[in-house]
Amino acid sequence: MFRLGLIINPLAGVGGSVGLKGSDGEATAKKALALGAEPKANLRSQQALEPLKGLEIELITYPGEMGEDCARVAGFDPQVLGAIKQGHTSAADTERAAREMAALGVDLILFAGGDGTARNICHAIGDSTPVLGIPAGVKIHSGVYTVTPKAAGEVVAMLVRGELVTLADQEVRDIDEEAFREGRVRAKYYGELLVPEEGRFMQHTKEGGREIEELVLDDIAADFTETMEDDVRYIMGSGSTVQALMEHLGLDNTLLGVDLIENGKLIGSDLTAQQLLAMTEGRKARLVITVIGGQGHIIGRGNQQLSPELLRRLGRDNIIVVATKSKLKELDGRPLIVDSGDVELNHQLSGLIRIITGYRDAVLYRVADY
Known part of the structure; x- marks a missing residue:
């Protein structure tokens, strides 16, 4: 049976709808919520799990808003690891979840977030375990995400069915959010993650530095x-x-x-x-x-x-x-x-x-x- 890890950064993208141009850091997330932003990462993760219904999958996740709630709504009975402080999750929780799932030998870690979350996953496990990103952040410059949440589910379904899918290292990039808020894009390379590639569904790394016509x-x-x-x-x-x-x-x-x-x-x-x-x-x-x-x-x-x-x-x-x-x-x-x-x-x-x-x-x- 295919063993799928699921990690959700529940506050990913929360700054987008209120114009904060990012959600990195507890202070930014709190500001976004105070401005009326609604977290969407769990909803987007549910969309990713939809194509997986009925497939033989053992789903392993973290408690509550980091995956368990979403998995149960989607009809799965997940194995739940670790413990979190509900409503106060952090990058440390994401990294700990990734390390524990990798240690269990899951076939793939499916994670929801943005470039900051990809950085956390990369820091925790490098390219030791295949991963795939559900796009839920404001800024996504890394090549580890699919083009939509549904596309993430389609790629995982291909793996579960045993279809030939190439694995390749993809760059993790993130930008300086403070510079971004001032209208300047400064993307930095942070490493690589091992990602299943399927051309129709995978996001291409954003082009930069082209000459304006x-x-x-x-x-x-x-x-x-x-x-x-x-x-x-x-x-x-x-x-x-x-x-x-x-x-x-x-x-x-x-x-x-x-x-x-x-x-x-x-x-x-x-x-x-x-x-x-x-x-x-x-x-x-x-x-x-x-x-x-x-x-x-x-x-x-x-x-x-x-x-x-x-x-x-x-x-x-x-x-x-x-x-x-x-x-x-x-x-x-x-x-x-x-x-x-x-x-x-x-x-x-x-x-x-x-x-x-x-x-x-x-x-x-x-x-x-x-």
Whole structure:
């Protein structure tokens, strides 16, 4: 029987919806919760366990919010190790859980978190035991995560069924959150983890340091501004491509946050999920987002402020995607990805989507349903 370890960082990603751009450290997590953030890591882990129902799996986990609760909701009767202080888990708990599961000889450790959690796992066990990450963090630059939670379950299911899946070392990277909050990305290499690879499902390490195609960005900005409508609130997502649109409009921009504009004026900066809902309530609104280079995500990486409730309110037709063709070519044919945290919504947003790639120039590109 396949022995699967499950570790959940219950506070992973909690800072995303309230614009904190990370959740590392107890103080940041407490601040996020005080601002009204709701932990989502257990829900995302349930989505990952869904494809595993009915398979012969011995599930080994940690108590309560670190895995046991999620496993039981998903219909498993897990073996529970260790002890935790409910509501006050830490990186030390994650590392201890990883070491204990590795010592038991589990076939794979499935863990939910972000780059900070991957660092903890790497520090605890290195590449001694195969692992696989369920994406639940705000920032995910490491190559150990699948593109969505459901995809993690699909990869594990392949392993349980005995299908051929390659194991390979993948980089663990994390960024300086304080610099990130100031709009600067400083990614650092922390080691490698042994990960089952399945190209459709695994996240590619984010590209960085590419030369900005200024002329193309100017063309994209010109096309967008020509089509803007009066009395419509435009939600401006994160990233350098959207930043180029804001610069074209002569407006200040939060590079790694979400802003709101209307009638050529900035009316909200670095907004949280709740602020976006409040400021678009009863108003005509559109969302402007771009593609994360090398990964292909348009929702769910660094823009958790764009909640499922907001996306449903807007509707697919009010989502504007902008990207250079070179950024799309970097995907090498891989589809775009929506990882909203809501499986049904991911499905609704899948299919072909129009992407503005220049002045009066657009392409249709596929959004996957993972």
